Amino acid sequence: MQSSTELKLKLQQIHKKSYPAYKSLRGAYDFGKFQLSVDHVQGDPFASPSNVSVSVPLKATGFPEEYYHDRMARTALEDALLRRFYAEVSKISFQAKGSGKSGLVSVTRCGQEILERSAMEIDKGRVTVRFEVGFPANGRTINAFELEKILFRDLPPAVERTLYYRNWKPQKLREVYELSQDQKAVREELKQRNLTAFIADGSVLPRESGVSQKPMKDAVKFASPESCRITLQLPYYGEISGMGIPRGVTLIAGGGYHGKSTLLKALELGIYNHINDDGREFVITDDTAVKIRAEDGRSVRSLDLSLFIHDLPNGRDPSCFSTEDASGSTSQAAAVIEGAEAGCRTFLIDEDTSATNFLVRDEFMQRIVNPKKEPITPFLARVRELYEQAGISTVLVAGSSGAFFHMADLVIQMDAYRPEDVTTRVNQLLDCYPLPDFGADDFKLPDTDRCFQIKTPEGRGRNRESSRIKIRVQGTDGFSVGFEQVDLRYVEQLINTEQVASLAGILKNIVKNPGTASIHTIVKGAWDALEKDGFASFLGHDLVCGYAKPRIQDIYMMLDRYRG
Template sequence: MQLLEAKLHKIDRHNYRSYSSLRGEYHFVDFDFFIDITQSDPFAPASRVRARRKWSLTDLEWLKEQSPDYQRAARDFIARHFAELAQQINEIQIDRPGQAVLDRTAVVFDDDALELRFRVDLPSDGRTIIAKKTANLLTFTMPKIIRRATIARELPMDELKRHCETVEDQVALRKQLADKGLMAFVADDSILPRLAGNSDLPMADALPFVSPESLAVELEAPHRGKIRGMGVPKGITMIVGGGFHGKSTLLNAIENSVYDHIPGDGREYIVTDESASKIRAEDGRCVHNVDLTPYISNLPMGKDTSMFSTQNASGSTSQASWLQESIEAGSNALLIDEDTSASNFMIRDERMQALIAKDDEPITPLVDRISLLRDQLDVSVLLVMGGSGDYLDVADTVIQMHNYQALDVTEKAKGVVASHPTRRQLEGSSEIARPRTRKLNRAGLKAQLEDGKFRIQVKDKTSMRFGREFIDLQALEQVADSSQLHAIGWLWFQIAQGKGWEKSPSKAFSQMLASDEWFRTMPNYGDIAKPRVIEVMAVLNRMRKAEFK
């Protein structure tokens, strides 16, 4: 600490850039402090710092003996507690978690120490260093927060244990889905609605969810015990109902439950197949050599759809591409909302079939392919549908949402199908194949970085900069946090160091993320969070200058 004070005294009233001389390691009485990156001016991103405290000084060493998921939750809790302690100190910021409990680098457990990674805005008067104010921040205010966030007696231990046990329960529930033949599980008493369109907090006074008796199952959680709720079976499941009755709300809760949630979120006992991918229409996106022939063929001018590429996809081609890309990336479950889908990709009714001959229509709608996805590829589909009853012919399960409560109307739907048979003609072939695995040009990624001075920048969940390119990600609804995009950029950086074409990018990224130590090959930043391979590939597929073959 004395060394840090001496360096600050030396640069007092100097130009702001003199803060760069502070980079290095400093020893406090009970922790080590590292200044890794200093900001170049007062308006640049805050300086990156770390604090390491030996386990013997925390009384938290017992956490090292817990499961990886318990440790992930404990690190998440400590980061949240640090953020609360620092919320009145504008100069100190940590990567504050949202409602999801992700594997983050804001707090890291090593064999010998607990490490905090955060940012500090170094004070100034204009562009002049004020050493006294900085010394007070770094040697008085900051150490108090570090100590209170990393010692058992200052932490609400009952809350920490509940936080960790709730996450372990969710992991255990999710692992039971496959054996139970389910793609998702929604526990009774869950709170599905959110506070607002721009808030992920639970809505106050919302009706708790109750499972229909016919779909009720019990799963076993290690801490809470038996939990009753609605099992969403594998296969084709439709969510139907009138407008404003909660169809999309149920789907949104399920799509976001590929991740664990904090206690009190309302969704902490909703779990979904972790490979589930929500797809939608996305006008204007790029597509790179995707085989669309199961859904689109015979395009005008003889354009080949077996290796379809465009920089300006239509609604139907974008949704068909997303479906194929998701399966290629390993998704076993697709989530679709009619409201955000291309209508001509979803259905072509009997009147339109009569008006436009099949030979003149290049699109084979999903309604004619969805049963093949289930039967031949073992891909389940959860579909919100309010406008087309033709999907009732292929649905295995039909759930009606009425006043935000679920009703099993599968038998009623079968009666409707029997009494109102469809007169539309089945289109498309009787077979479907998995999308071919495309190869990725590593050199193309490296060139983008070199052209853009190795910039990997993320400001929010809607976009990402990689080298020179800004990638539009507004359609990716399952990205839980911008820190996941930061991790994706560094994963790309690593794969770009290789030569030639990566034969199976999804497999390569999966191997890179498989270890509990997945982040060790990345910089010592505190704003990195583990993504799913589904998101890594979804972002990559939207990079306009990516090269696939």
């Protein structure tokens, strides 16, 4: 460990030298109240900024031990610290001048959801924040005095105000802790009460706009139908009431623009905890829930689709089905089987993003196209069996087809964003609208453990070596590994580019060791390593900001979309 004085001396020595001389700064320095580490130095002022980290002994920070005693509390505290640090460094970014990214100081900008992120970590008795700094230069000539301003004048107050409890309003962090424990209690209640989801009365589900996840002002607040209302006793909030969605088959119906998809979207994101004042703090969904939708053009590998597809006209075997260009119905059937394979206990489906011929087939169509000539068994014919025999619940939004009324345990009608339980009224009408016989075979969920031959992605020159596999992340749309593209556009519960970056890192780690293994073995190996070693499981010792933890279901879905 070097002293901060030695860092100052180094800066004086490299002032006005060519930019590569900045690499001599790599290492750790003692600043007294914190330790600063220069982890990676950018190649020039126009390249990606340098990676810097600051850490403080946990005991020195003064944060009460109960605020990080369990995983959910610790993640909530890390999230709060990261939001404060973002606000602090935003004030000092670009105060130092120079070419390109000179003077940039940036860290992860958090959304409404609370995620485990590499940018802020409480582990091994230390609090560590990782961020980026654009090391200043004039052209490609080092301006070390400007970097000295950042590291010695601007950064210490930001660290002091963020990482020391004495500089926080105690009530602020108390609220963060209490909310995390209340959310944890709701998740435990879901399991104990056999619920798929809980939506608290007073929740604000509509968002501000299509590009903002903040709550809409003056929106209609959620109020549970009386027949669905349950009351929970939370450790800090106390008594809270709201709609409990039981396990089974739930149908959300209603006219256009009345809030059906808004409700489903809130349930999709209920797999994550949300921050205070988001409006969805107590919209809590089974954390294994997966949104199922059509994905025209995706690849499918060695999947048993016989539950939904049979007697293909070209003689192909649906029990070991592969394609590079799946249709909407085939891709959605594949997503159901893959979701079950990934341990999903709840499917979330919106009619608007589904293949109609996969969801349902009406009696008139049955008369025109003989069931023996139709290779697709619709989801409608399997949805009850999926729950009763496989334990997988379904929450489905439907606005045009009433066929699912026959299968639903609970029917919620949305009327101007207000839910109404119409199950009894629906049941009285079912005899007037009988369902056709789909002639479906006996239900049998595939129990095979698919094996894959993982190949190292193709590259050119030095990139052919597995250690030099290049990754490029394209927001939440997906990423490329080598020359292989992984399309994640329709994995809608990935809400942050940092989750995608983590999936890319996990896949890079997998393809470094090509060979044949079952999908469960591959995913379990990656997940166990992630649980044990965190982001270091795929980043090694070069931990940097820019990564967020995905779910185990996300790893399965990423692998299912990897064409290599």
